[in-house]
Amino acid sequence: MFANVFTKSLRDRAGAGLIATVSLAALILFSLWSYQDVDISFYYDLPPVVLSLMGIDPETFGVASMAFGAIYDFMGAFIVGGVAISIGAATIAGEEKAGTFGLLLGNPVSRRGALLSKVASLVLIVTVMGVLLWGVAIWSADLLDLDTAGVHLGAISAALTINGLFYGMLGLAIGAWTGRRGVASGISAGLMVLGYLGANLLPLADLESLAQVFPWYYYSSSSPLNNGLNWGDVAVLVGLTVVALVFAWVGIQRRDLRDKGTDKTLIDRLRANPRTQKAIDRIAGSARVSGIAVKTASESQGLLTVTAGIVFYMGVLIPILFNFIPEDFVNIFATFPDALIVMIGGVDMSTPAGFVTGEIFSLTAPIAIIVLLASMGARALAGEEEDHTMGLLMANPVSRSEVVLKKVSAMVGMAFVFCVATALGTWGGVLLGGQDEISVEGIVAISVLLTLFGLVFGGVSLLFSAMTGKRSAATWAATGLALATWVMYTFLTLSESTEWMTQLSPFQWYLGSDPLVNGMDWGGSALLLGLFAVLVIASIPLFKGRDLRG
Amino acid sequence: MTDAAILTEGLTKHYGDVKALVDLDLEVKMGEVFGFLGPNGAGKTTMIRSCLDLIHPTAGKATLVGLDSHADSVQIRRHIGYLPSDLSMYSDLTGRDMITYFANLRGGVDKAYVDELAGRLQADLGKKVGDLSSGNRQKVGLILAFMSKPQLIIMDEPSTGLDPLVQREFQAMMREVAAEGRCVFLSSHTLSEVQRVADRVGIIRTGHLIDVEYVDDLRSKAIRTIELQFDGPVEASVFESIDGVRDVRVASHHATMSFDGMMDSLLRVATEQYTLVDVNTQEADLEEIFLEYYREGATV
Numbered sequence: 001m002f003a004n005v006f007t008k009s010l011r012d013r014a015g016a017g018l019i020a021t022v023s024l025a026a027l028i029l030f031s032l033w034s035y036q037d038v039d040i041s042f043y044y045d046l047p048p049v050v051l052s053l054m055g056i057d058p059e060t061f062g063v064a065s066m067a068f069g070a071i072y073d074f075m076g077a078f079i080v081g082g083v084a085i086s087i088g089a090a091t092i093a094g095e096e097k098a099g100t101f102g103l104l105l106g107n108p109v110s111r112r113g114a115l116l117s118k119v120a121s122l123v124l125i126v127t128v129m130g131v132l133l134w135g136v137a138i139w140s141a142d143l144l145d146l147d148t149a150g151v152h153l154g155a156i157s158a159a160l161t162i163n164g165l166f167y168g169m170l171g172l173a174i175g176a177w178t179g180r181r182g183v184a185s186g187i188s189a190g191l192m193v194l195g196y197l198g199a200n201l202l203p204l205a206d207l208e209s210l211a212q213v214f215p216w217y218y219y220s221s222s223s224p225l226n227n228g229l230n231w232g233d234v235a236v237l238v239g240l241t242v243v244a245l246v247f248a249w250v251g252i253q254r255r256d257l258r259d260k261g262t263d264k265t266l267i268d269r270l271r272a273n274p275r276t277q278k279a280i281d282r283i284a285g286s287a288r289v290s291g292i293a294v295k296t297a298s299e300s301q302g303l304l305t306v307t308a309g310i311v312f313y314m315g316v317l318i319p320i321l322f323n324f325i326p327e328d329f330v331n332i333f334a335t336f337p338d339a340l341i342v343m344i345g346g347v348d349m350s351t352p353a354g355f356v357t358g359e360i361f362s363l364t365a366p367i368a369i370i371v372l373l374a375s376m377g378a379r380a381l382a383g384e385e386e387d388h389t390m391g392l393l394m395a396n397p398v399s400r401s402e403v404v405l406k407k408v409s410a411m412v413g414m415a416f417v418f419c420v421a422t423a424l425g426t427w428g429g430v431l432l433g434g435q436d437e438i439s440v441e442g443i444v445a446i447s448v449l450l451t452l453f454g455l456v457f458g459g460v461s462l463l464f465s466a467m468t469g470k471r472s473a474a475t476w477a478a479t480g481l482a483l484a485t486w487v488m489y490t491f492l493t494l495s496e497s498t499e500w501m502t503q504l505s506p507f508q509w510y511l512g513s514d515p516l517v518n519g520m521d522w523g524g525s526a527l528l529l530g531l532f533a534v535l536v537i538a539s540i541p542l543f544k545g546r547d548l549r550g
Numbered sequence: 551m552t553d554a555a556i557l558t559e560g561l562t563k564h565y566g567d568v569k570a571l572v573d574l575d576l577e578v579k580m581g582e583v584f585g586f587l588g589p590n591g592a593g594k595t596t597m598i599r600s601c602l603d604l605i606h607p608t609a610g611k612a613t614l615v616g617l618d619s620h621a622d623s624v625q626i627r628r629h630i631g632y633l634p635s636d637l638s639m640y641s642d643l644t645g646r647d648m649i650t651y652f653a654n655l656r657g658g659v660d661k662a663y664v665d666e667l668a669g670r671l672q673a674d675l676g677k678k679v680g681d682l683s684s685g686n687r688q689k690v691g692l693i694l695a696f697m698s699k700p701q702l703i704i705m706d707e708p709s710t711g712l713d714p715l716v717q718r719e720f721q722a723m724m725r726e727v728a729a730e731g732r733c734v735f736l737s738s739h740t741l742s743e744v745q746r747v748a749d750r751v752g753i754i755r756t757g758h759l760i761d762v763e764y765v766d767d768l769r770s771k772a773i774r775t776i777e778l779q780f781d782g783p784v785e786a787s788v789f790e791s792i793d794g795v796r797d798v799r800v801a802s803h804h805a806t807m808s809f810d811g812m813m814d815s816l817l818r819v820a821t822e823q824y825t826l827v828d829v830n831t832q833e834a835d836l837e838e839i840f841l842e843y844y845r846e847g848a849t850v
Contacts, residue, residue, distance in 0.1 A: 268678070289643065289651035388638035391604055392694070395632035396655040399624045547605035 005104070005114055009121035013087045017125040020083045023480065025136040027487065028071050032140050034491040034498060035067035064146045068137065069225055070491070072156050074196075074363070075483070076133070077219060080160050081192050084126050084168025089184035091118040092248075093175030096258045111252045115176065119245060122168050130161030156225040162237045163219040167192050169244035177251035179258040186306065192216070193310065193364075201359065205324035215240055292393075292403060296410035300376050304414050307368040308421035311360065315425025318359045319433035322352050352435040353442065353516045356426065361446055362511065369418055369454030370482050373411055377461025378474035380407035381539075385469040385549040400544045404466065408536050411458050419451035438516060445520040452528035453510035457482055459535030466543035506531070555580050555702045555733035556601060560610035563596050563757075570596040572757040573610065578735055578750075580701070583728045585748035585765075586737040589844045593757040594737040595635055598706055602632060615701050628656070631695035635706035635737070637688060641680025645690040648679060652694055659697050667693045670719050685711030692720060696727075703727060706737045721747045745769075745836040753843040760843055768836050773810045777830040779803060784824055792819055803827075 092115065095101035104114055134157035141148045167188055175184035195216030202211035203221075211217050218237050222230035270280040288298045331350070347362065348354035381404070384390040393403065423443050430438045457478045465474035489507035492498040502508050509528050513521035556578040563571040571593045578584045588594050599605045601612045603623035612619040615629045639648055645668075653659035668675055673689035674682070682690070688711050695703050703724075709717055724734045724747050738744050744751060745765055753760040773796070778784075786800040794811020809816060820826050 285644070285647050286650055289647045290654055292655070295640075295651060387640075388634070388636065389640060391599070391602070391634045392632070392637075392639065392652075392691075393655075394604055395602065395627060395630065395634075396652055397624050397627040397657075398655060545606075548599075 003117075005109060005117035006120050009091065009118045010124065013090065013121060014125055016083050016086060017129050019476070020079050021129050021132050021136075023483065024071070024076055024079050024133060025140075027075065027483065028068070028133070028136055029140045029143075030487055031067045031071050031491050032064070032144050032146060034487070035063050035070075036144060036146070062147055062150070064141055064148045065151045065226060067146075068151060068153065068156065069223075072160060072225055073220060077160055077163060078192070078196070080126065080129055080133075080164035081167040082189065083129070084122065084164040085171040085185050085188045085192070087122050087125060088168040088171030088173075089175050089181045089188065091122065091172050091175060092252060093179050093181040093184050096179045097181050101257060105257070112249060115248060115252050119169070119172065119248075122172065123165060126164045126168055127161055129164070130157045133157055133160065150226070152225055152228045155227075155229040158229060159219055159224040159234070162234060162241070163216070166215055166237050166241045166244065169241045169248070173244040173248035173251065176248040177255065179255065182302075190306070190310075197314075197364075201321065205321055206326055207324075292398070292406040293410045293413070296376070296380065296407050297413055299379065300372065300410075300414055303372055303375060304417060307372045308418045311365045311368050311418070312421045312425030314360050314364055315422060315427075316429040316432065318356050319352060319426070319429035319435045319438070321359075321433075322355045322435065323433055325355075347514070351437070352430075352433075353438050353514075356429075356435075356438065357446070357511070357514065357516050360426065361450060361516065365422060365450055366453065366482075366486075366507070366510075369415070369450060370457045370478065372418060373415060373454045373458030374461040374475060374478035374482075376407075376411045376414060377458045377463075377478065378465050378471045380404075380411070380462055380465055381543060382465040382469050382471040382474050386471055390548050394548065401540050404462075404536070404540050404543055408462065411462070412455065415451045415455050415458070418454070419447045422450060423447035439519075441519045442516040445515040445518075449510045449515050449521065449525055449528065452525055452532065453506055455532040456506050456528055456535070459532045459539075463535050463539045463542065466539035467546070469546065469549040553580055554578065554613065555582075555615060556584075556735060557613040558597070558601070558610065559612075561597065561600060561607055561612055562609040563593075563600055563605065564608045569757050571600065571607070574754075574757075574759050576752060576759060576762065578733060578752075580733050581728055581731045582749040583724050583734040583736060583747050585744035585751040586735065586754065587739075587741070587744060587751055587840055587843070588754035592754045594754055595706055596757075597754070598704055598735075598737060602627075602630075602704070629701040631698060631700040631703040633691045633695040633703075633705040633708050635710075637691040637710075639679045639687060639690065642678055644678050645673060645675035645682070645693075648690055649675065649693060649697065653697065656698050660699075663699070664693060664697050667696055667723075670723065671716055683711065685713060685716070688712055689716065692723075696723065700732070702733045702735065704735045707739065708736065709738065709740050709743055717743065741837045741840045744840075751840075753840070755844065765836070768839055771810065772836055772839055773808045775832040776807055776809045776816065777828075777832075778805045778807075778820055778826060779828040779830075780805070780820075781825040781827055788819065788823055789816075792816055 092101065095104065101114075105111065134153055137153045137157065138148075140146075141153075170191065171184045171188040174187055175181060178184060195214035198214035199211050199217035199220055202208065211221070215237065218233040222233050224230065267280060267284045270276040271284060287294070289295050347358040349358050381390075384393060394400070398406075426438075426443050426447070427440060429435075430443065460481055461474040461478035463474075464477040465471070468474070485505040485507055488501050488505040489511075492501045502512075506528060509521070509524035513524060515521055515524075554577050556576065558574050558576045561571055561574040561576075562569075574593075574597060586594055586597070596605070600607045601614055601619050603619050603626075606620070614626045617626045617629075619626065640651075643651065649659075649664055653664070667673075668689075671689040671692060673693060674686060675690070677686075679687050679690055688708070692705075692708060695705060695708075709720065712720060721743065724736070727734050728749065736744065736748065745768075748765055750762060750764050751768070752762045780803050783802050784800055784805050786798045786805070789795050789798045789805055789807055792811070792815055794809050795816065796808040798805060798807045800806075817826070817829075
């Protein structure tokens with residue numbers, strides 16, 4: 001029975017791991033290729049304290065170390081962690097939500113037996129991902145004839161795997177206790193992002209001891225790529241993973257299993273209370289279902305709250321945090337050569353505006369808005385088809401074009417709210433942090449450009465949603481394009497032969513003009529807005545010309 | 551408004567090499583309940599989805615309430631109610647929210663009529679539909695299909711999960727629609743329901759429309775089960791030679807048989823040789839006829 005459940009879990013979840021591994025492998029190969037021509041001599045002129053901070057050993061440092069670091073420090077770790085979380089959260093809570101966990105336990109298998117077989121499949125998938133990535137890294141370096149002396153590819157692959165396993169097990173444990181997939185993946189992903197920020201930002205403000213609270217610290221701080229595995233850090237991560245497993249072990253046994261059904265939210269409780277029923281019925285009931293656009297927007301309000309909340313929170317925090325960075329450190333940033341500034345996103349981290357752009361608007365905010373709007377784009381059409389509600393909707397006197405346009409208007413509305421939250425948060429942080437050199441115009445410009453940038457990826461997702469009726473195709477298309485254009489914007493700048501391609505990236509149209517300093521880039525905004533309009537217009541005939549699914 | 555609720559001409563739908571619907575010509579009239587029958591995968595849902603413009607036919611055309619199913623699809627939807635098979639709904643909305651949402655999209659829905667329907671079907675509209683049993687969810691779906699008093703109501707397997715009392719009320723609702731000169735198009739596997747409520751039936755198999763008949767005509771053709779009681783033992787061979795008699799079973803004074811001929815000939819033979827004490831005729835059941843239509847390669 002153990003083998004059956006294990007094999008089934010493996011078959012259900014291995015696809016996500018495989019797709020992520022292939023994407024990451026492509027990213028590794030692409031980054032190594034684009035780093036080949038880079039002149040890295042400037043690194044050797046940097047002060048020893050900076051090299052130490054960056055985990056660079058001047059004896060062994062080279063193109064391979066730099067290229068692999070660019071992948072593994074952020075994107076690689078997030079992709080492996082994200083896949084592990086999605087598997088962990090789907091393992092118990094996902095099955096409960098789908099109503100299949102009860103079916104499984106209708107057979108002679110205990111709850112803990114089911115848990116263990118699912119844990120085994122999670123461990124195997126994440127481990128195989130790590131091993132494959134290790135193989136791809138060695139093969140890519142060989143293919144491009146890069147010197148990997150002093151680069152510990154085995155160590156970074158092992159650290160990546162263990163880090164991913166911890167977050168996957170965390171998702172599984174929260175799912176085992178709550179039976180709620182969304183809660184499990186949301187909390188785990190939130191803790192992962194928070195851990196990344198804490199482990200990387202707090203040391204800048206001389207708060208290394210506080211950074212040690214975050215599990216991510218034990219993945220990145222010892223720089224396993226350059227220094228090999230730090231067994232103390234490995235022990236901490238493995239220990240935390242075991243604690244999460246024990247937590248899941250206890251949780252799955254104690255709890256009443258949920259039936260297939262919906263979560264009871266605060267709104268539901270207020271609607272059930274006679275004193276608040278009338279008012280809440282109006283807000284959460286009749287107003288919410290007053291039309292396609294409003295209903296579509298209401299379906300994503302949870303995601304909006306989380307994504308805009310993260311960016312708002314960072315907007316407040318980062319400008320204040322800049323004041324706590326030691327002056328020596330700021331001065332070192334100021335000595336960075338142009339080539340290095342290009343590599344860290346083209347921002348001058350020694351200035352408040354550069355620091356805010358680098359820490360909020362270069363990666364976190366784009367990821368947040370892409371998650372929000374690409375998810376809305378995928379759900380808009382393909383989600384309704386996969387949930388088999390599209391037939392019911394289309395039995396009403398609305399045309400397919402009208403459905404697309406109303407869903408788009410919901411997306412634009414949510415993007416606007418995100419924009420306002422971003423601008424307000426950053427403005428508040430700038431006021432509280434006393435960063436006078438950051439202007440309101442700059443904040444508005446970068447927030448608007450960010451919103452238009454997000455809408456482009458929402459549009460890509462919508463296009464694939466309209467074309468295929470498959471949510472996964474829409475999500476992967478938007479995610480893949482975001483990754484590819486991010487690589488174009490960051491890595492291709494480094495080589496003269498590929499620099500022109502940077503101009504094709506929406507990241508360039510959004511951030512290339514340094515809008516927080518220079519204000520609105522009308523050319524960039526026109527390109528982003530135009531591309532979004534083209535994507536929306538192209539979606540309509542694709543949706544109209546196709547047999548609907550479900 | 552035209553007399554034909556649904557008119558299809560050469561309606562064809564292929565999925566690659568699979569012929570889901572082949573050259574389907576069908577006319578469904580206003581003022582009737584039309585039962586659309588066929589085994590799983592016969593093409594019933596494909597026909598409905600083609601008529602609703604959810605999928606595009608490979609060839610042929612469909613007209614609903616006098617309007618072209620593709621060119622006038624939005625206008626058509628003002629005049630129809632639809633209940634899909636395997637009904638899915640927005641699980642985090644209550645039944646009342648669902649109804650409000652679609653009533654807003656449709657316009658002109660009478661709230662009092664919604665309440666009346668909810669009462670007749672004993673539907674709980676206060677709960678989230680994701681928390682309802684399949685039968686209770688189906689009731690919400692039925693209200694959505696009926697609430698705007700459309701000219702044509704298309705339902706795909708509508709009785710799924712309904713208890714017998716609600717089924718009876720639902721059948722009464724369908725008859726009322728037909729009595730008002732509107733039309734119900736009902737795709738169903740529940741043969742007993744179709745024979746009870748439909749005026750006409752269409753039988754589809756492997757994408758081909760096999761036959762369209764009035765239920766009363768089918769009933770007159772149906773095989774009845776006859777029980778004869780005599781004052782002494784009887785021989786089976788005496789009855790087996792009569793035209794229309796099948797499956798004769800004899801137990802001492804009793805003879806039971808299936809019969810689709812004239813009663814006169816049966817009674818004459820029975821009374822010529824034996825003394826007949828009692829005759830019991832069971833109501834004609836269409837189920838066997840339907841099943842015969844369903845069987846691959848069968849000729850009816």
